[in-house]
Amino acid sequence: MPDTRILLGMIGRPHGVRGLVHVTSYTADPAALAEYGVLSDDTGRRFALDWRADGVAALTQITPAGRVPVRDRDAAAALVNTPLYIERDRLPAPEEDEFYLADLIGLAAQDAAGAAIGTVATVHDYGGGVSLEITRPDAAPLILPFTRACVPVVDPAAGYVRVVPPAEVVVAADRQDSAA
Numbered sequence: 001m002p003d004t005r006i007l008l009g010m011i012g013r014p015h016g017v018r019g020l021v022h023v024t025s026y027t028a029d030p031a032a033l034a035e036y037g038v039l040s041d042d043t044g045r046r047f048a049l050d051w052r053a054d055g056v057a058a059l060t061q062i063t064p065a066g067r068v069p070v071r072d073r074d075a076a077a078a079l080v081n082t083p084l085y086i087e088r089d090r091l092p093a094p095e096e097d098e099f100y101l102a103d104l105i106g107l108a109a110q111d112a113a114g115a116a117i118g119t120v121a122t123v124h125d126y127g128g129g130v131s132l133e134i135t136r137p138d139a140a141p142l143i144l145p146f147t148r149a150c151v152p153v154v155d156p157a158a159g160y161v162r163v164v165p166p167a168e169v170v171v172a173a174d175r176q177d178s179a180a
Helices: 030-036 075-077 175-179
Strands: 005-015 022-025 047-054 055-063 068-069 083-087 108-109 118-123 130-136 139-145 153-155 160-162
Touching: 005 075, 022 030, 030 047, 047 075, 083 175
Parallel strands: 108 160
Antiparallel strands: 005 022, 005 083, 022 055, 047 055, 055 068, 108 118, 118 130, 130 139, 153 160
C-alpha cells in the first residue's frame, strides 16, 4: 500500500546556539511550509515550525505532554536530516493534467506500444531534474529522466506511465544476458 504521507521539507543543520535550524521546504512557496500546521517525521514525532528568517525556523515538538520547543544547538543538531511530512489528504486535489510526484510510485510502466516494462518504484529529485526508477522483474532497475520526451504519458487514474527510453538505454537486457 502506498504511503499516505507527502514529504514537504527537511530539517537541516543548526543555526546558532538557541535551537534554530535550517529547513529546506519542498513547497511551491517555501514560506508556505509553516502554513500546513503540524508536520511529522518517519517515527511519528510531530513538529510545528515558525520561520525566523529565510530558510531558518524555530521548531517545537508536539508531544502528548505538551509542546516542547527546541532550545539549544545540541537538540537542533539531533534533528539534522529529519524529513517533514503531512498526510496526503491535507493537500489540495491536483488540477486536471497535474499530479503529485508521490502519486507516480506504484504505477505500471509501459513501453510506447503499451507492453509492460515494470513498476515505478522511486521518484528521484536531486535538484538537477527528476528521474523515475522503474523496477523490472527479471532485469536491473531502469532509471529514466522524467521529461516529456521519456515519459510522454502519465495517467495516475488509469494506473500507468508510458515511457520511451533514450536510445542509450537498453531496456530488453536482463541480468542473465549481462552476466554472460
